[in-house]
Amino acid sequence: MASPLPTTTTAEKIRIDEEEAANEVAVTAEAGRGTWKHAAFHVATTIATPAAYAPLPFALSSLGWPLGSKRSLKDSPKFPNFNGIECLFCCYTYALWVVGISNGKCVSSLVGGTLSTWYSSLLIASLWKWNGQKHITYRLLGQSIFVVASLGNNIAIQIAAGSSLKAVYKYYHPDGALTLQHFIVFFGAFELFLSQFPDIHSLRWVNALCTFSTIGFAGTTIGVTIYNGKKIDRNSVSYSLQGSSSSKAFKAFNALGAIAFSFGDAMLPEIQNTVREPAKKNTYKGISAAYVLIVLSYWQLAFWGYWAFGSQVQPYILSSLTIPQWTIVMANLFAVIQISGCYQIYCRPTYIFFQEKLLSQKTSNRIPFRNHLIRLLLTSVYMVVITLIAAAMPFFGDFVSICGAVGFTPLDFVFPALAYLKAGRMPKNWTVHRSMQIINITIATWFSVVAVLGCIGAIRFIVEDIRTYKFFHDM
Numbered sequence: 001m002a003s004p005l006p007t008t009t010t011a012e013k014i015r016i017d018e019e020e021a022a023n024e025v026a027v028t029a030e031a032g033r034g035t036w037k038h039a040a041f042h043v044a045t046t047i048a049t050p051a052a053y054a055p056l057p058f059a060l061s062s063l064g065w066p067l068g069s070k071r072s073l074k075d076s077p078k079f080p081n082f083n084g085i086e087c088l089f090c091c092y093t094y095a096l097w098v099v100g101i102s103n104g105k106c107v108s109s110l111v112g113g114t115l116s117t118w119y120s121s122l123l124i125a126s127l128w129k130w131n132g133q134k135h136i137t138y139r140l141l142g143q144s145i146f147v148v149a150s151l152g153n154n155i156a157i158q159i160a161a162g163s164s165l166k167a168v169y170k171y172y173h174p175d176g177a178l179t180l181q182h183f184i185v186f187f188g189a190f191e192l193f194l195s196q197f198p199d200i201h202s203l204r205w206v207n208a209l210c211t212f213s214t215i216g217f218a219g220t221t222i223g224v225t226i227y228n229g230k231k232i233d234r235n236s237v238s239y240s241l242q243g244s245s246s247s248k249a250f251k252a253f254n255a256l257g258a259i260a261f262s263f264g265d266a267m268l269p270e271i272q273n274t275v276r277e278p279a280k281k282n283t284y285k286g287i288s289a290a291y292v293l294i295v296l297s298y299w300q301l302a303f304w305g306y307w308a309f310g311s312q313v314q315p316y317i318l319s320s321l322t323i324p325q326w327t328i329v330m331a332n333l334f335a336v337i338q339i340s341g342c343y344q345i346y347c348r349p350t351y352i353f354f355q356e357k358l359l360s361q362k363t364s365n366r367i368p369f370r371n372h373l374i375r376l377l378l379t380s381v382y383m384v385v386i387t388l389i390a391a392a393m394p395f396f397g398d399f400v401s402i403c404g405a406v407g408f409t410p411l412d413f414v415f416p417a418l419a420y421l422k423a424g425r426m427p428k429n430w431t432v433h434r435s436m437q438i439i440n441i442t443i444a445t446w447f448s449v450v451a452v453l454g455c456i457g458a459i460r461f462i463v464e465d466i467r468t469y470k471f472f473h474d475m
Contacts, residue, residue, distance in 0.1 A: 034274040038204045039286025042271040042345065043121075044293050045207040048214045049342040050335035051160035052262040053298045054221075054317045055400050057305025059262075061313050062241070062248075062255035114298065116443055117263040118291050120416035124268050125283040127419055149264065149407025150346045151386065156261070156399040158390040161187045161339045163316055163475070164332035171329050179474040181391040187336070188387035194344050195351070195379035196372075201274045203344055210341030211293070217334035218297035221317060222304055224327045229308030231323065237310040250457045254401045257454025260447075261404025262298065264412050267345050315397030347382060354378050392471045398462045405454030413447035 034042075162184035169176055169183065197203055241248045272283045305317045314320045318335070321328050358374055393399075417440040427433050469475075 032274070032276045032279065034201055034204065034276060034282075036275070036282040036285040036289070038201075038207075039271055039275050039283055040289040041204060041207040041211045042200065042274070043265065043268070043287055043290035044214060045210045045338070045341045046267045046271070046345050047117075047263065047265045047290065048211075048218075048294050048297055049157060049338055050164075050214070050217045050221075051157035051339055051342070051396075051400075052264070053218075053301055054160065054335070055258045055315050055397060056262055056298060056302035057309065057313045057317050057320075058315045058397065059255040059258040060302055060306040061239075061309075061311045062251035113259050113263040114291070114295060116447070117265065117412055118287065120413055120443070121265060121268055121287050122284060123416040123420045125272055125280055125287065127416075127423055146349070146407075146411060149403060149411055150350060152399060152403030152407050153261075153264070153346050154343055154386050155390050156396060156403055157339045157343055158184055158187055158191075158386060159394045159396045159399065160316060161336050161343075162390070162394070163396065164318065164335045164339075167318065167332045168329050171325055180394055181472055181474065184391045184394070185387055187340075188383045188390075190340065191343050191347075192379055192383045194340065195347065195383070196375065197344070199274075200270060200345060200348055203341065204274075206344070207341045210338045213334045213337040214293065214297065217331055217338060218301060220327055220331040220334060221321075222297075222300050224321050224324070224331065225301065225304045225308050225317065228321055228323065229304070232308065237308075238312070239306075239310045242311055250460050253453040253457025254397075254461055255457070256450045257401030257403075257405035257409075257458050258397065259404070260409040260413070260450060260454060261400045264404060264408025267349075270345075270349060315400070347379075350382060351375070351378060393462075393466070394473065394475045395462060395465045395469075396475075398458055398465055401454060401458035402462065405451050405458055409447050409451040409454065414444045414451070417441070417444040 159180075162180050165183035165187060166178070166180050169178060194203070194206070197206075241251070243251065268283075268287075271286075272279055275282045275286070301317065305313055305320070309320050312320075318328065318331060321331075355375065355378065358378075421437065421440050427436070
């Protein structure tokens with residue numbers, strides 16, 4: 001006897017299940033097409049943005065100049081051979097020991113920030129698949145903290161991009177009437193155009209260009225900084241901390257937030273989701289390749305910038321440079337190009353969140369242009385809000401510090417260490433097992449303190465700037 005035909009309800013359910021399965025396969029295929037080189041481009045674009053490491057000389061000027069001690073390599077500890085994350089952990093511990101991270105504020109801050117965020121990024125990459133699920137976005141893991149990090153980051157870097165565009169404009173039109181606010185709006189309009197690209201992977205070649213612009217910015221800015229430093233009377237350069245004891249303390253707190261911002265990367269799960277299998281191995285390679293660029297650019301610019309201008313260095317290093325003008329223009333153009341890619345990566349999770357709320361597969365099939373119209377509407381609202389805040393309060397250094405303290409520090413330092421401990425993926429070797437527990441707890445504790453102190457310092461300086469300047473001030 002033939003089986004009865006399925007009812008309309010049953011047939012509809014089968015069709016929906018088949019469509020969902022097909023969509024899931026399509027999403028999976030879309031998510032895993034990138035190589036480790038693409039991952040390196042994305043990571044370098046999100047971390048090594050000029051808006052991130054341009055404030056580092058200013059941060060160092062708030063901490064002081066002592067360089068810390070050097071220890072002999074021949075006395076360095078020996079570690080056995082391990083695989084995977086155990087080997088990376090041993091490298092991390094070894095590097096901390098050699099540098100002597102507890103000695104000297106400048107070196108310890110930069111080296112500690114670099115090693116901690118590199119190590120934390122590797123931890124996050126290792127936890128991409130956890131308890132049978134893929135954790136593909138910080139938006140679901142960090143929730144409100146991620147919103148602060150992504151929005152604060154884009155406000156800060158839009159101010160930086162506007163400043164760079166204004167500097168180029170003033171080079172060609174010294175008496176021009178356009179203000180910083182005009183260029184913040186111009187940059188926002190350009191980002192609105194880039195926002196119409198569908199996803200992060202579609203921006204891979206944009207981010208490749210941004211990575212090369214990072215190299216161009218770093219090389220140009222470091223060279224011009226050294227040149228300016230040699231032209232300055234070195235006897236007039238002071239490295240002493242300025243102000244009262246309380247002012248020095250708040251400046252140091254503010255600097256901690258700025259350094260945390262500089263090493264922030266709240267987009268690694270999203271980036272890893274674009275990488276083909278083996279995703280962990282390719283992400284490890286991409287992260288490590290990106291950090292080679294980060295070390296070469298961050299440390300050089302931070303120390304040379306502080307050496308050149310001392311305690312008088314500006315929050316945005318390009319503002320301290322004076323000659324030769326054409327190279328400063330070139331550095332500013334490199335900065336704008338690179339920032340444009342970083343901005344896009346950080347706004348994508350916000351777009352996805354609202355698109356998930358408003359879009360449905362059923363209606364998008366019937367109305368082909370509906371998705372594009374909704375995307376245009378969402379991205380326009382986002383750009384208006386971010387641009388308005390950036391134009392009204394163009395306090396670049398303050399936004400860098402508050403975003404680093406409240407957003408990036410919990411996401412990039414505290415959360416990875418605690419998540420790895422909770423996952424229980426400890427090595428079997430007891431010595432390394434115990435050492436990893438200690439160092440992860442130490443990282444989580446210390447950077448929790450950094451988050452609180454950085455937030456205190458940043459809020460204080462924001463309040464002072466609001467009292468000093470009017471809204472929409474042309475900085």
